[in-house]
Every structure is written in structure tokens, then in C-alpha cells.
Amino acid sequence: MTFSSIKPQRSLVEEVCARIATEVRDGGGAGDGWLPPERDLALKLGVSRPVVREATKRLELQGLLEVKHGVGTKVVDKLHKPLNGSLALLIPDEAERLRQLVQVRFMLEPENARLAAENATAAQIRKLRAALKELEGTTDFSTAVEADMAFHRELAAASGNQIATLLLHSLSELIQASLTHGYSRTSTDNAVRQHAAVLNAIEKRDPAAAAKAMREHLITAEADLALPKKSKKAA
Secondary structure, eight states: OOOOOOOOOOOHHHHHHHHHHHHHHTTOSBGGGBOOOHHHHHHHHTSOHHHHHHHHHHHHHTTSEEEETTTEEEEOOOTTHHHHHHHHHHOOOHHHHHHHHHHHHHHHHHHHHHHHHHHOOHHHHHHHHHHHHHHHHOOOHHHHHHHHHHHHHHHHHHTTOHHHHHHHHHTHHHHHHHHHHHHTTSOSHHHHHHHHHHHHHHHTTOHHHHHHHHHHHHHHHHHHHOOOOOOOOOO
């Protein structure tokens, strides 16, 4: 006798979350990214207002919506916020956070560069050039950090992998802290030269060279942090 597994049905709140997320992806928000009022949305979806209210709260926690009491509910691009906010709680020691960040960047960003060399559009390459040009021309500390961060964000987008892009955005606050720490000790010269090497490989559609250039850049970035060596725990 053979039994097939029973697939549990989604709750009404989950169904509403999925419907709203689909509408948002398809550009279905009311003017300028605002959702219809709660009452109208409940009528459109054929559910109660408490169900709509719970669904929008969940989507707000996930970073897709922002509920402004007395004003309405707006679509936002903060899907990365839940992870950014939890990192300091998970790893309280800043040096250890930065150390583990470097490890994750080695796992993620060379592959982003490799994929960008295969998939980047002309428009995405122009955005990478613009970020590099801004980094080359800046003498301002905070602008240098933002320009550097912009290059890595655009690189992730150019990879064509949406999950990789979201992961990079999810780490953005920690990467910004890392860049701030590094630039407090060194100039932008190495970053400019190494970003240019990555971009040059992407423009030549050379995935191996792009990944290699990014690994070399991360090696330098790790050295610039000059983090204290991690003490070994006693056995």
C-alpha cells in the first residue's frame, strides 16, 4: 500500500503575503509604490482587515513593505535589513564580525565577478565604470566608502544572480563598517587599481581573470583591516 505525502495548505495570511509580494514584483502598487488602503485591499482580496493587517506586518518585518501609521503602506527595498540587524546580536565582537565577513566575501565575491564577466549588460558595465570613476576622483573619506560599496553592489547585480545580490545587500552595513575601518588606515589607491582590474576582466569577458582579480582585491582588503589574530580556545 503506497501513501503520498499530504501537502499542508498555506494559511490565509500566507496567501495574502504571497499575493501582495506578487503584485509588488509586477509593479502593482498604487501611485508611487503605495498599496491601496487596508479596507480597499481587504475588499479586493476578499479577506478581513485583520488578515491584511497581519500580512502587511509580516512583509514589513521581511523588508518588503513599510507601514506608516496614519499615512499608509509603502513598498520599500529593504529585504536585506533583517540579516543586517541580526549580525551584531549573533556576533557581538566587532573584530570577529569583520573576520567572518572577510571569509564570506571570499566565498561570494570572486564568483560574483566571474558571473559578471559572463552576464553583465552594457548598462551594468557603465554603472561599474561610474562607481570606479567616483572612487578615483574622491578625496572625501565617506564618499570613498560609498563609492567602493557601490562598485561591489553593482558587481553583484551584474552577476545576474538575484540571491547573490540580496546576500551582498544583506551584508552591506557590515561591509561598510569594514571599508570604514580599512580606509582609516590606508588610501584608495589599491582599491582603485584593483577595482579597475576586475572591471577590465569583465569588459574583456574573461571570467577566470575577473575572479582572480577579485580574490587579489580581497586579500589586500583583509590586510588593510589588520585585525588581531583570533586566539585559539583551549582544548
